[in-house]
Amino acid sequence: MTLIVKVIARVVSPLIMVFGIYMILHGHLSPGGGFPGGVIIASAFVLLTLSSGKEVAYQKLKESTAAVMESVGALIFLILAVLGTIFGGWFFLNFLPKGEPLRLLSGGFIPLCNIGVGLKVGGGIFAVFLTLILFRLSEKGEGD
Amino acid sequence: MLFFLCFALFLIGLYCVLIKKNLLKIVMGIIIMEYSVNLFLIMVGYKAGAVAPIVTAGVEKANFVDPLPQALVITAIVIGIATLALMVALCMRVYDRYKTFDITKIRRLRG
Amino acid sequence: MPEIELYLLITLMIVGALVAVHTRYLISAVISLAVVGMALAVAFLYMQAPDIAITQIVVEVLALVILIIAVSIGKEVMDIKGKWEILAIGVTAPFVVIFALFAYRATSQLPPFGSPLMTVSQHYVQEGLKQTGSANLVTSILLDFRAYDTLGEATILFTAILGAFAVLRKIGRKGK
Numbered sequence: 001m002t003l004i005v006k007v008i009a010r011v012v013s014p015l016i017m018v019f020g021i022y023m024i025l026h027g028h029l030s031p032g033g034g035f036p037g038g039v040i041i042a043s044a045f046v047l048l049t050l051s052s053g054k055e056v057a058y059q060k061l062k063e064s065t066a067a068v069m070e071s072v073g074a075l076i077f078l079i080l081a082v083l084g085t086i087f088g089g090w091f092f093l094n095f096l097p098k099g100e101p102l103r104l105l106s107g108g109f110i111p112l113c114n115i116g117v118g119l120k121v122g123g124g125i126f127a128v129f130l131t132l133i134l135f136r137l138s139e140k141g142e143g144d
Numbered sequence: 145m146l147f148f149l150c151f152a153l154f155l156i157g158l159y160c161v162l163i164k165k166n167l168l169k170i171v172m173g174i175i176i177m178e179y180s181v182n183l184f185l186i187m188v189g190y191k192a193g194a195v196a197p198i199v200t201a202g203v204e205k206a207n208f209v210d211p212l213p214q215a216l217v218i219t220a221i222v223i224g225i226a227t228l229a230l231m232v233a234l235c236m237r238v239y240d241r242y243k244t245f246d247i248t249k250i251r252r253l254r255g
Numbered sequence: 256m257p258e259i260e261l262y263l264l265i266t267l268m269i270v271g272a273l274v275a276v277h278t279r280y281l282i283s284a285v286i287s288l289a290v291v292g293m294a295l296a297v298a299f300l301y302m303q304a305p306d307i308a309i310t311q312i313v314v315e316v317l318a319l320v321i322l323i324i325a326v327s328i329g330k331e332v333m334d335i336k337g338k339w340e341i342l343a344i345g346v347t348a349p350f351v352v353i354f355a356l357f358a359y360r361a362t363s364q365l366p367p368f369g370s371p372l373m374t375v376s377q378h379y380v381q382e383g384l385k386q387t388g389s390a391n392l393v394t395s396i397l398l399d400f401r402a403y404d405t406l407g408e409a410t411i412l413f414t415a416i417l418g419a420f421a422v423l424r425k426i427g428r429k430g431k
Contacts (some may be wrong), residue, residue: 023309027391027394028389028390028391028394028395029389029390030198030391031196031198031305031306031309031391031392031393031394032306032307032309033218033391033394033397033398034398035218035219035221035222035310036218036306036309036310036313039310039313040227040313040316040318043313043317046317046320048376050320066370067420068363070413074409074413077405077406081402081406091403092399092402092403092423093146094387098387099200099388101384101388101389101390102199102201102390103298106388106389106390107387107389108387108388108389108399109386110387110388110389110399111397112393112400113398113402113405114394115396117398117405117409120409120412121412123220124226124412124416125225125226125317125416126411126420127416127420128226128229128233128318128416128420129317129321131228131233131419131420131423132229132232132233132324132423133324133418135233135236135266135423135425136236136324136327136328138425146258146261146262146265146360146368147362147365147368148355148358148362149262149265149266149269149361150265151355151358152355153265153272154270154281154417155351155354155355155358156269156272156276157272158351159276160275160276162343162347163350163380164276164341166281166323168281168325168326168329169276169281169284170289171322171325172275172276172285172322173276174286175275175318176272176275176288176291178348179268179291179292179295181269182280182307182311183265183295183298183299185259185369186299186304186307187302188365188371189371189376190303190368190369190371190373191349191369191370191373192257192369192370194303194415195303196303196304196305196382197303197391197392197393198305198390198391198392198393199383199384199390199391200390201271201390205282205344205381208380209303209304209348210371210376211376211380211392211396212375212376212395214296214304214306214307214393215393215397215401215404216404217304217307218307218310218393218397219304219397219404219405219408221307221310221311221314221394222314222412223407223408223411223412223415224318225314225321226316226411226412226414226415226416227320227374227415228318228321229321229415229416229419230415230418230419230422232322232324232325233418233422233423234308234422235325235326236423237422237423239328242257244329245329252381
């Protein structure tokens with residue numbers, strides 16, 4: 001890729017990640033939530049990989065780290081569900097206090113669940129994308 | 145009539161899966177079928193003259209569209225991309241072994 | 256006609272899908288799929304579903320990237336012509352037409368477009384803000400009323416990605 005594309009991608013990619021984190025955290029107030037937010041975080045890393053090559057993206061997020069991120073997200077989700085059983089009656093009980101509506105800290109444990117889901121989706125999709133790129137490059141026998 | 149047009153899109157995807165011989169065209173047919181099913185689910189839940197299901201300040205009980213199909217379709221779209229990644233991984237392995245995407249030449253199961 | 260925009264969008268999607276099926280260059284088929292996906296996102300916005308429009312656009316872009324990776328690994332860029340093409344079309348087309356006739360009869364039994372039944376969602380719409388405290392009703396259904404389905408979706412994502420890892424492994428394969 002040319003120099004202009006590389007520089008612009010390196011400048012824009014953190015902004016995309018901030019937008020993804022915003023969408024995850026404000027999932028209960030505006031449209032969005034964990035699923036689109038996670039995919040946006042994955043696409044920030046995909047932009048880095050496509051423009052600057054896999055070496056630069058590999059330094060920022062290895063594929064093993066992305067797999068760990070995915071598993072941590074799933075574990076957060078499951079632990080919140082089991083804590084609902086311990087603190088109340090049933091699985092997935094909303095045990096944190098619900099604040100006043102339309103505030104950032106409202107809705108019980110819904111923001112925490114959104115963080116778990118966002119980590120899982122983002123990490124998983126970037127990990128599988130990096131695996132596809134590595135397989136294709138290693139079978140062609142050339143670097144990028 | 146709108147529901148029938150949505151189903152016509154599904155039939156185009158099904159036709160592509162049945163007729164074509166290139167493995168990647170079959171994958172594209174499956175993606176067209178997924179698009180049409182998501183569109184159909186949202187069309188079933190649409191209420192004429194209603195607003196998006198998000199409560200805004202000051203307005204408590206407005207006329208909302210059906211939020212239940214929307215929750216199902218969000219998960220369906222993200223699952224669609226995971227299955228697309230798995231399908232493309234399988235296609236890459238097939239190309240690695242047989243050096244072609246033609247399904248009439250991919251016949252023998254060599255151990 | 257009240258929903259003229261929706262008719263135009265679905266017609267655009269059908270035309271785009273037909274182009275994607277019949278064109279012989281694989282890259283053109285991928286670009287036609289992009290047109291179908293973007294028209295789908297606009298249709299979602301028209302039907303008052305902003306959550307889903309955001310998800311569809313972002314997922315569509317990633318699906319395009321993955322498909323272009325898949326198309327670029329092979330040496331052939333054009334579609335493959337089979338030997339028994341006319342016979343295949345002659346057998347499949349009547350099946351598709353009969354399917355479409357039955358579908359026309361079935362879809363005329365659905366509730367008319369624009370007035371859903373909403374027997375289950377009435378409870379979610381009325382009790383949503385009070386019982387969960389979140390202003391986005393779709394998120395409250397996904398993560399509070401029906402959180403078990405989200406757990407199932409997380410399991411599907413995990414299994415599909417694990418399958419993709421297992422297929423593309425390099426070490427641990429004997430011989431090759």
